[in-house]
Amino acid sequence: MPPFVRHFGELRPDGTYYLSTSRESIITSLLAAGTFCGALLQAFLANTKTFGRKFSISFWAQVFIVGCVIQTAAGGSSPSAAFGMxxxxxxxxxxxVGALSALIPLYNSEAAPKDLRGPMVVMxxxxxxxxxxxxxxxxxxTSGIPNRACWMVPVGFQLFIGLVIAVGILFLPESxxxxxxxxxxxAASRSIATLNAVxxxxxxxxxxIADLQALLAVEEQAGKGRWIDLLGTKHQMWKRTLNACTIQFVQQLNDKYPVHARSFVHRPALHHDTDMFPILCRVFSVVLHARMVTLVGCIPSLWLIERLGRRKMLFIGGIGEIVCAVIAGLSGHFLLAATGTPESELTGSNIRDFLVGFFSSKIAADIGPLILLIFGGVLIFGCVYIYFMLPETSGLALEEIDEMYTLKIQPWKSSSWIPPSRIETARRDGIINEKDEVVHSELLTRKVGGGAGMAH
Incomplete structure (x- = not known):
């Protein structure tokens, strides 16, 4: 926006203002640097007795608010001070942002009832x-406002969002x-009762309470966790870390490329239009339309993720994205980009953002729309990876997911796996007799994501 460029840019000899590439890089990259640091720092507060999960969320939301205040206040400062602010x-x-991006999925996975955990990820x-x-x-x-309010209003509006999170989380029960x-x-019993409305x-x-106490006893026996344990062989932690990172990488990589698609989608128009505003409007309409389609794509996932399961939803989303990315183009791709991923149940993406932003324009300059084939190839890899590496987690408590990895259940057999504890319960309830014969097979049918329902 011209007022933004005048306030934060540099003056040319001809009296016009511009944003140099160095200033633009500094402005855009420091947010990603902050999210990277925040995602790491949150762990040192979230596990303490003073903060815990929900007070940590409130604290980091307040940090976000401070950042927004400084950005908004830059509009009222001198240009020299504003660029530093x-x-x-x-x-x-x-x-x-980085801390909340790690804390909120963690809080959701620990607090949500197991039959709602999937929809919470999609939400x-x-x-x-x-x-x-x-x-x-x-x-x-606000883009048509001829003064600094054109950018100060959107930046300042973030204060309201941060305030909602900082205050609203205080009314929710702790993990x-x-x-x-x-x-x-x-307190834990009251929290469970509130969260389950019983x-x-x-x-x-x-x-x-009994399940959590058993899990905590095992964790206490295992000792305090260390960062290096994420790559250890015990309980297949290396595999769980790899699964979480790979699925997140593939999904987010293909979520980011349309943002940079302007480098090839509208290139022909640049040779015919002298007025850049219509071109920018078309770019904006493509991106906004794509995001709106993503929003629509999330809605059916709220219902389907617990009925079809994580693996099937990821397959459907991946195959749909392959077809759309290679054949149909940008808008169709986004419809299936939001079919929930289970990384919050298995265990950052700032380096990925940098790589996509840095290389996509350079690649597109050489091969144009064929860059979509590269993203399609990444999605094909993702589908193969899901089949051989990613187990079905719906309908299982987090403790049962731990058990599944420990027992090294093959991912393609995980949908029909029954936790040993459930088998013992079935024996006590008469579903399985002394000869291990199923007496009531209908009670052993696992409805994917069906909460306490049995797996078959």
Missing amino acids: LPAGRFIAGLG YQLMICAGIAWSYGLSWA PRLLLGRGNVE PIDHPLVHEE
């Missing part, structure tokens, strides 16, 4: 898509797992 504010806001992605679509729309709505780890059984003396509460 804007990148600093973006870095500080990035700290909050998380849905809100990201909604936020991006809203940000594009707000930026477009039951964290409370029980502190030895506060009563009385505190409900059998479900006692069952969850």
Whole structure:
């Protein structure tokens, strides 16, 4: 926006303002640097007795607010001071974004009832898509303002979002797992009861407490976790880390490329149009339309992810994206880009953002739209990886997922795997007799994502 360039740019000899590539790089890259640091730093607060999960979320949301205040205040400062304030504010806001991006899925996975855990993952992605679509729309709505308000309003609006998170999380219960780890059984029981909308003396509460106590006992026996343990062989942690990173990388890589697609989608127009504004409007409309399609694509996933399962949803999304990326183009690709990934159940993406932003324009300059074949190839790799490496996690408690990895259940057999603890329960309930014969087969049918239902 011209007012932004005048305020943060440099003056040419002819009296016009411009943003140099170095200044543009500093402004854009420091947010990613902040998110990287925030994602690492959050771990040192989230596990403490003082903060815990929900107070850490509130704290980092306040850090985000501080960053937004500094960025917005840059609009009222002198140009020389403003250029220092804007990148600093973006870095500080990035700290909050990175920490919240790690904490909120963690809180969801620990607090949500198991039959709602899948929809919560999709809801998380849905809100990201909604936020991006809203940000594009707000930026477009203010782009015609002829003064600094054109960019200060969108930047300042983030304060409201940060405030909602910082205050709203305080009204939610703390993670039951964290409370029980502190030895506060009563508080953990109240939290489970609230989260599941049942009385505190409900059998479900006692069952969850017993499961968590057993898990914590195993964790205590195993000793304090270390960063290096993420790459260890015990309980196949290396595989779980690899799965989480690979699926996130493939999904997010293919979510980012349309942002840079302007480098080849509209190149022919650059040779025919002298007025850049219509071109920019078309670029904006493509990106906004794509984000809106992503938003629509999230909605059916809320229902399907627990009925079809994680693996099937990822296959459907991956194959659909391959077809759309190679044949149909950008808009169709986005429809299937948000079919929930299970990385929050198995265990950052800033380096990926840098690589895509740096290389995509250079590659597209040589091969144009054929760059879509590269992304299609990445998606094919993703589908193969899912089949051979990613187990089905729906319908299982987090503790049962731990058990599945420990027992090295093959991913292509994981949908029909029954946790040993459930087999023992089935024996006690008469579903399986003394000869290990199934008496009531209908009770052993696993409805994918069906909460406490049995696996067959």
